[in-house]
Amino acid sequence: MKIGLRILLGYFLIVGLAAWFLLNVFVEQVKPGVRATQEDTLVDTAQLLADLVADDVRAGRLQQSAIATRMQAYAGRKVDAKISGVAKETLDYRVYITDARGMVLFDSTGRDTGKDYSRWNDVKLTLQGKYGARSTRSRPDDDASTVMHVAAPIMDGARIIGVLTVAKPNSSVQVFVERSQQKILQRGAVLLLLSLLIGIAFAYWLGRALRRLMHYIGEVEAGRKATLPALGNNEIGTLGRALEAMRDKLEGKEYVEELMHTLAHELKSPIAAIQGSAELLQEDMPEAERRHFLANILNQNARQKQLIDKLLALVRVEKQQRLAAPERVDVAALLAQAGADVAARLAARGLRLEVRTDALSLHGDALLLRQAIGNLLDNAIDFAPPGSAIALSAGASGRHAEISVRDGGAGIPAYAQERLFERFYSLPRPDGAKSSGLGLPFVREVMALHRGTVEVRNGAAGGACATLRLPLS
Structure with missing residues (x-):
């Protein structure tokens, strides 16, 4: 499982558990909270009404009192109100009054007058001087039929002469409970979805940055040219820059060691030849032989200079990870310049250069491309039979430009096919000259900088035939 997906799942698990816990607490606390508010209102109402009827109960004229008549009329009154979007059409209070023995003297519904309520907690506890309240189902098998009863003592001085109870069905506020719970769940779902989207965005950003860093590491590990992608000024960016710095130091050290080893190995032969010729020149010899050994010293010195120059050029492109200042390059002009560079060598060997190109342009470094094509032309001149033609052509193939150099020589032996791009490896020339073996490695590095490829194969x-394949865009 990828690290981005792991982070997303872990993040969502934490957020989901936290959201579930909070939503569960909120939803479960809505009902008790609303009912506590209802009970508080019933306490205030019961205390107020108990004070209002105290004189009538004390005088024994409760049934004929104006307040009893009004409470009786209250039960049948209709209303038209909207509370938080919920319609209210009936009044839900029930009021009943008992004497000091718990016998019902008044019931606003008129159904329980004369009954003994002394065993109900609201009346019983209030007569004992305690807070009296109860919740009782009006239908034993239906929890939704619960009615809350809150009582207040009717006082005659310090003596309790009766109890007034105000009752209200819990179902009257259940719609508000359900509405609040539904809103909490809806908002919770939106919050959870928003958290998920944030988590996905974060996981995508992190996964994308890590994928770019891993791609860079993979390219470095494979030995291909790679530049550190833009990772931002964060921990991942810092890690990427640290890896690049470490890579530069390690590659630099390894590269220098390898370069010194190969350079020392390749310079042994010309140095030995110069040393031998110089020692022989110390002896007396015919003038012709002296000129031969002097020419040998000059040739070997030129060979060393060519080797060092080409090696330095190769070093520059091998250490270069990106093109410094790419520009639009006209392919026809590029081929003309490369042909002009080798005109003298072509004439010396009696060779013709046949150039054919389509109207193309590509993005790159004109100087490096010119040097790469020049190296291919140098190889073709070395192997082409005198008086033959070398074909230099360019054309479009899909979204790529293909530049080819063909000669009429003997072709590439099977044993050399796999070693053509090795540093310092070269095939013997027909005239016995020896190449530096750095031309094709240079071409390969230039193609890597241009996101292109080079292929050398035998022609049909x-x-x-050497072919450069470069992207047109």
């Missing part, structure tokens, strides 16, 4: 009609 004989000779060798």
